[in-house]
Amino acid sequence: MLLQDFPGQESIKAYFKKVVSEDRLPHAILMVGQAGFGPLGLALGLSTLLQCKEPIDFEACGTCSSCSKSLQYIHPDIHFAFPVVKMDKIKREDTISNHFLPEWRSFLQANSFGNLNDWLNHIGASDKVSNINVAECNSIIKNLGLKTYEGKYKVQIIWHAESLRKEGNRLLKLIEEPSPDTIIIMICSNRTAILNTIRSRCQIISIPPIDDEKIGMHLQNHFTLEESESEEIKYLASGNMRKAMQLAAQNQMNYSEDMLAWFRFAYKADPEDLTKWTDYLVGKSKQDLKNFMGYTLHFLREYLLGLNLRETNRLRLSQDEKNVILKMQKIINRQKTALLERLFSKNIGYIDRNLSIKILIMNMSFEINEILRSEVNKFV
Numbered sequence: 001m002l003l004q005d006f007p008g009q010e011s012i013k014a015y016f017k018k019v020v021s022e023d024r025l026p027h028a029i030l031m032v033g034q035a036g037f038g039p040l041g042l043a044l045g046l047s048t049l050l051q052c053k054e055p056i057d058f059e060a061c062g063t064c065s066s067c068s069k070s071l072q073y074i075h076p077d078i079h080f081a082f083p084v085v086k087m088d089k090i091k092r093e094d095t096i097s098n099h100f101l102p103e104w105r106s107f108l109q110a111n112s113f114g115n116l117n118d119w120l121n122h123i124g125a126s127d128k129v130s131n132i133n134v135a136e137c138n139s140i141i142k143n144l145g146l147k148t149y150e151g152k153y154k155v156q157i158i159w160h161a162e163s164l165r166k167e168g169n170r171l172l173k174l175i176e177e178p179s180p181d182t183i184i185i186m187i188c189s190n191r192t193a194i195l196n197t198i199r200s201r202c203q204i205i206s207i208p209p210i211d212d213e214k215i216g217m218h219l220q221n222h223f224t225l226e227e228s229e230s231e232e233i234k235y236l237a238s239g240n241m242r243k244a245m246q247l248a249a250q251n252q253m254n255y256s257e258d259m260l261a262w263f264r265f266a267y268k269a270d271p272e273d274l275t276k277w278t279d280y281l282v283g284k285s286k287q288d289l290k291n292f293m294g295y296t297l298h299f300l301r302e303y304l305l306g307l308n309l310r311e312t313n314r315l316r317l318s319q320d321e322k323n324v325i326l327k328m329q330k331i332i333n334r335q336k337t338a339l340l341e342r343l344f345s346k347n348i349g350y351i352d353r354n355l356s357i358k359i360l361i362m363n364m365s366f367e368i369n370e371i372l373r374s375e376v377n378k379f380v
Contacts, residue, residue, distance in 0.1 A: 001071070001112055003045030004059050007241065008214030009038060012207065016046050021058040025050075026203035028175045028184045030161070032191045033207025035115035036240030042207065043157050043185045044070075044112060047078050050183060051151040066151060073105045077151035079143045080104060083116060083130035083163040085123070096136045113242040115189075116160050132163040137170040144174060144182050154182050161186040162193040175201045209239020223248040232256070236298050247291055255295040256324050266368035278361045286351050293348045299324075300341040307334050332372070339371045 003013050019025045031039040045060075048070040052060040060067050069075040084100055086092040097104065100123060107114060107122045120126045144154050158164070164171075175184060175198060186202060188194055216234040218241065219225055225233070225248060232255070237244035265277045281289060306325050332340070347364055351357065 001041050001044045001048065002060050002062050002067075003042070003049050006038060006041050006045050007218040008210035009042060009207065012042055012205065013045070015205075016042075016049070017058050020046075020049060025183065027178045027182060028186070028202045030186045030188065030191065030194065030199060030202035030204045031207055032188055032204060034189050034209075034240060034242075035118075036113050036237070036242030036244075037207045037209055038113060038241060039187045039207045040108075040114075040157075040159060041112035043159075043187055044073075044108065046185065047075075047155045047157060047183075050153045050155060051075055051077060073108050075151065076149040077153065078155045078157070079140070080157050080159065081132060081136050081140055082119070082159040083132055084136075085120070085125045085128040085130050093133060094135055095133070096139050098139065111242075111245070113245065115242065116163075118242075119160075130163065131165070132158070132161075132167070134167045134170070137164075137167050140171060141174055144178070144184075148181055152181065154179075156182070156184045158184070158186045161188045161198075162190055164195065164198070166195070168195050168198050172197055172201070210241050212239070215239070215241055215244045219244060219248050235302075236295050238298070246287070255292055256299065258292060259296045259299060260324065260327075262365070263368060263372065266365040267372045269365075269369050274362070274365055278358055278365070281361050282358050286357075289357070290348060290351050293344050293351070297341060297344045297348065300337055300344065303328065303332075304334060304337045304341065307337065336371050336374065340368065343367055343371070 003016060006013065016025075031043060033039045048067060049055065049058070049060045051066040051070050053064040053066045054061045060070075062071070066075060070078060073080075080101070081097050082100075082104065084095050084097055087095050087099055090099065103123050107119055110122075111118070114122070116130070117126070120128065120130060140156055140158070144156055146154070148154050161168075174182075178184065184202075186194070186198075191199060191204065212234045215237055216230050219230040219233060220227075222245075223230070230248070233244050233247045236247060236255075262277065265273045281292075284292070303325055306322075307329070343364060347360060350360055
């Protein structure tokens, strides 16, 4: 990935461009942020810039031989370390990232916003435990001890650095006293999970959520969506491109209409309608259902904010959703909104558990009914 093509994170990109131009890039960087905020893509973009033979205004050209290799993730001076699982015919303690490089490259080509679960699913190991082991640490030390093949720097990207346990202490000397041409980029979503001995030796860069408008533009460029759909998704994603892309790819439910339908069916409590509605939701995948309930949570929180502000201009909602708010304000007050938010927040975590989704939906419908009927209202 070219740094300038990364969607959003303008301040981070400007920082990288500045320190590279001034030859002040830290030799050990710890990038902290959710996968959907793009730390991996930013690391890839930075490594491409560092190896570019013909940069233009301190941006990678994208066309030289080094850029070509970097963009295919085959540059000999850009090394990767990431969590792996045991391979057939190789002892677990001997398994390292190099054994998974073809799969890793295809993973990066498909989506640089993926998280650990996405990676394990990609290699068919979703039910296995992954880590970065001693052999991997030794491989990192060996790779960075060699001379560069053709680039200016040796770049080591360590993805999901939380997977480094005490074995990571083997890297301390390398991190503290690297050769002048060595850049180590570690990526994690939780800085407290990184060994303090490692964390204290790195320049920490916090990756914030991606701007809503950049997410919307990315969705418009990569998915076939109506403008209203991309607008709804970009707000629901809350700066997380991974989540936005999942929602766009699974855009099979009109979330706001379905939310209102559920409230309406629950309020009226007609057994036949509730049964049909329950079957409709049960027919969705667990991921679809989590996305829908996550949307409802997001909407309720914005709705409550709108009630407090008494205006909708500052809400992270599409115009259609704001119109829904105007309908609901006569029906659902702050107290009911808070109760509904608590209900959805509690139950969204149950979806992945080994329980009956049908019973879960029916029970939620009964509770929604109790909340909505706690005062005499007519929900239409």
